[in-house]
Amino acid sequence: MSLTARQRFERRERLRGIAIGTTSLVLVVAAIYWLVPLAPGWEAVQRSFFNWPILVKTFPKLLDAFLVDVMIFAWSLPLILVLSLAIALCRNTRNPALLPLRVFGAFYTDIFRGIPTILLVYLIGFGIPGLGLSRPWNSPYIWGTVALVLTYSAYVAEVLRSGIESVHSSQSAAARSLGLSEADSMRYVILPQAIRRQVPAMMNFVIALQKDVALLSFVGPIELLRQANVFKSLMANFTPYVGAAIIFLCVTVPATRYADYLLARQRAVRS
Amino acid sequence: MENPKLRLSGVTLRFGDLTVCDGIDLQVASGELICLIGASGSGKSTLLRCINLLEPIDDGQIWLDDLEISVPGLDPNPVRRRIGIVFQSFNLFPHMTVMDNITLAPRRVLSQQPDETAQAAMALLSRFGLADKAAEYPDRLSGGQQQRVAIVRALAMQPEIMLLDEITSALDPELVGEVLDVVRQLKVQGMTIILATHEMSFAREVADRVCFLDAGKILETAPPDVIFERPSNPRTQQFLARVVRTNG
Numbered sequence A: 001m002s003l004t005a006r007q008r009f010e011r012r013e014r015l016r017g018i019a020i021g022t023t024s025l026v027l028v029v030a031a032i033y034w035l036v037p038l039a040p041g042w043e044a045v046q047r048s049f050f051n052w053p054i055l056v057k058t059f060p061k062l063l064d065a066f067l068v069d070v071m072i073f074a075w076s077l078p079l080i081l082v083l084s085l086a087i088a089l090c091r092n093t094r095n096p097a098l099l100p101l102r103v104f105g106a107f108y109t110d111i112f113r114g115i116p117t118i119l120l121v122y123l124i125g126f127g128i129p130g131l132g133l134s135r136p137w138n139s140p141y142i143w144g145t146v147a148l149v150l151t152y153s154a155y156v157a158e159v160l161r162s163g164i165e166s167v168h169s170s171q172s173a174a175a176r177s178l179g180l181s182e183a184d185s186m187r188y189v190i191l192p193q194a195i196r197r198q199v200p201a202m203m204n205f206v207i208a209l210q211k212d213v214a215l216l217s218f219v220g221p222i223e224l225l226r227q228a229n230v231f232k233s234l235m236a237n238f239t240p241y242v243g244a245a246i247i248f249l250c251v252t253v254p255a256t257r258y259a260d261y262l263l264a265r266q267r268a269v270r271s
Numbered sequence B: 001m002e003n004p005k006l007r008l009s010g011v012t013l014r015f016g017d018l019t020v021c022d023g024i025d026l027q028v029a030s031g032e033l034i035c036l037i038g039a040s041g042s043g044k045s046t047l048l049r050c051i052n053l054l055e056p057i058d059d060g061q062i063w064l065d066d067l068e069i070s071v072p073g074l075d076p077n078p079v080r081r082r083i084g085i086v087f088q089s090f091n092l093f094p095h096m097t098v099m100d101n102i103t104l105a106p107r108r109v110l111s112q113q114p115d116e117t118a119q120a121a122m123a124l125l126s127r128f129g130l131a132d133k134a135a136e137y138p139d140r141l142s143g144g145q146q147q148r149v150a151i152v153r154a155l156a157m158q159p160e161i162m163l164l165d166e167i168t169s170a171l172d173p174e175l176v177g178e179v180l181d182v183v184r185q186l187k188v189q190g191m192t193i194i195l196a197t198h199e200m201s202f203a204r205e206v207a208d209r210v211c212f213l214d215a216g217k218i219l220e221t222a223p224p225d226v227i228f229e230r231p232s233n234p235r236t237q238q239f240l241a242r243v244v245r246t247n248g
């Protein structure tokens, strides 16, 4: 197959771009690799942050502890989706009889978006078990998760609500003109389009939630960050923190890439 | 007129200070095809939306057979089942296949069995040359095909009246014909139709009567040969002279 002059030119340009990019990347990495160890404090930093034997020793335990994060994530995510949907629908009602629900929805989103997540984790995670409930209802593990669910639901509800509002009113006119009830229009016509539109935005909250699960380390469960903390005190070394960071990155980086991919695909479809 | 299918009496609708429908009187017989013509902004779309109860009217009455449907507080959904409307911009549901677009309302509103609905939908699609599109999503169809699906979707509710709002004005000229053919078919089958349109030659061909709207008022109602040959109202004459000049 013979190429046109234009194609030959473009291929040469592409190869040239790849070559330049690769060379400069290698140079920068090499510079970091050779230059950073020349810093005066490097030996001490390496001993306490990048200590290979300690990493190898603690990593399996850290992975075990990470399962707790995964568990918390796995059962808070569906709760968040259900609760945020309920709040978004509350805020969207136009029926005067349901005004209390609208007011409640507005209050809810204002309050739980207005409190720093960590503060809410403290307040609920310590406060409610302090009421003297019986087991298992006195577990900070449960109430810390509740705090996460409350906060995240408020954010996701707003994302869903703006999604609902972004579906053009002609769609609901079309649905109602066919005799569909308000509830059916919402359920079959508006909501599926709203959710589809907001999936990339919601993915960002999913990613943030993966990390914010670590906030629960302050109220009880031995999850990854808490476990790393225990090892740090035990061994007087910060390497377990680096181990924990690596584990988080292994999960969040692919998820972030996936969210970017979804967003790019959506842009391509719209334009 | 004896036993009109649809009767409008003094229908008035205001948006703030703007009176968009101004005391509209109209009677439509069963099986009749009425064309609404008039300049942009004269209130054709709004009048159709009032009949479908998408806009609650401020004054006047609308009767469907013997039922007054303009009573405030009346549940609009049973009425809308009996009146189909098709919009200029199709408004198909983009996240559903053609088949689901058509069968959603019959399943949910008429509580039909799924296979019964699907069969009826297939029959309608075949009738309008769309049988092979049942599984497609709307964005894979041409404008003319989308508009025909929108018409089928309204027909699937077995309405007694069809309101068609400039159903060809968003289409490329070469696609207009296939949609107008659908209207001709509906008329032959005896459907009662109110059609808002800028296609004067089509109005002239199919209409039983033509209403000329101007600033929310029906200024003249007459059979098409009268309206187009000997309009009595000077504003109708002006409008038609302008349209004929621009349409060549």
Ligand SMILES: Nc1ncnc2c1ncn2[C@@H]1O[C@H](COP(=O)(O)OP(=O)(O)OP(=O)(O)O)[C@@H](O)[C@H]1O
Residues within 6 Å of the ligand: B015, B018, B020, B038, B039, B040, B041, B042, B043, B044, B045, B046, B047, B166
């Ligand atoms: N929701 C609304 N709020 C305020 N004004 C409106 C609304 N809908 C329509 N109008 C106004 O009502 C008037 C009639 O509009 P309508 O769409 O019925 O005209 P039309 O005859 O269908 O015009 P076209 O031929 O351009 O479709 C216009 O002046 C328009 O600006």
Ligand SMILES: [Mg+2]
Residues within 6 Å of the ligand: B044, B045, B046, B165, B166
């Ligand atoms: Mg219009």
